[in-house]
Amino acid sequence: MTYSIAQAAERSGLSIDTLRYYERIGLVDPPARDSGGRRSYSDDDLGWLVFLTRLRTTGMPIRMMREYAQLRHRGDATAGRRKQILFEHRASVRERIAELQSCLEVLEYKITHYEQLEHTFVEGITA
Amino acid sequence: MTYSIAQAAERSGLSIDTLRYYERIGLVDPPARDSGGRRSYSDDDLGWLVFLTRLRTTGMPIRMMREYAQLRHRGDATAGRRKQILFEHRASVRERIAELQSCLEVLEYKITHYEQLEHTFVEGITA
């Protein structure tokens, strides 16, 4: 299967502009072109785009994604380094989740506080 | 207790520049000044700064923090709306955590994949 840029955008969740931008900065390889010179994405291209969106969602900066992309380009010999990048990134994602969870507790506390305030207010009215 | 801007920065985890920036954009009330015209933060000021850092950590955009700050300024009557903001924000933080966890699974999968590759590689050598 091949996909037009619009289809690739829809399936990856990236915008058309972002797809071209990623290509420009070397985050994705230039895809094939059809007879009219238009981009024609393969299933492999799509898979890589989807994986990139995962990295992006987890907050990996573009320059690190680019490093990863370049390593990937150099083949199996770089698998160790790539694994290390993912390993470290996994750790940072776990930290981020922990951080969010700790902030969530503060939020819970605050919301409870407002509920108590409301309660007091109601009591004030009914008293 | 009162705190110089440097102390407030250290205790809140924000930079001195960020403290002044937050004041400029109306995210924090202008603190008291000492005899020399320097900012003098109270414990209450500090508490608000710390809370702001929690909201920031959880990804609340500044314009929303500002809305919250303005409501707070208007007193108890706005408690309902403030609670609602926190409520909605809590939901978005929960969603964000879920999203990260789902991406984490993809990462785990990929890392396992690299481990298998390595394994294959080692087998290839020893075979």
Next chain:
DNA sequence: GGTTGACCTGGAGTGCACTCCAGCTCCTAC
């Protein structure tokens, strides 16, 4: 009374990740 260091102000600059635009080409359908 001179130097040092923290702090002040208004405004300019930065880095990131897009996002938009003008002016063009190409294919399709009428």
Next chain:
DNA sequence: GTAGGAGCTGGAGTGCACTCCAGGTCAACC
């Protein structure tokens, strides 16, 4: 054969959240 729509390029513009800077003030210590 022409009108419309998708896609093309290089480059400019955007929004966010800071961050830095020049040039000045102020209090304290030597």
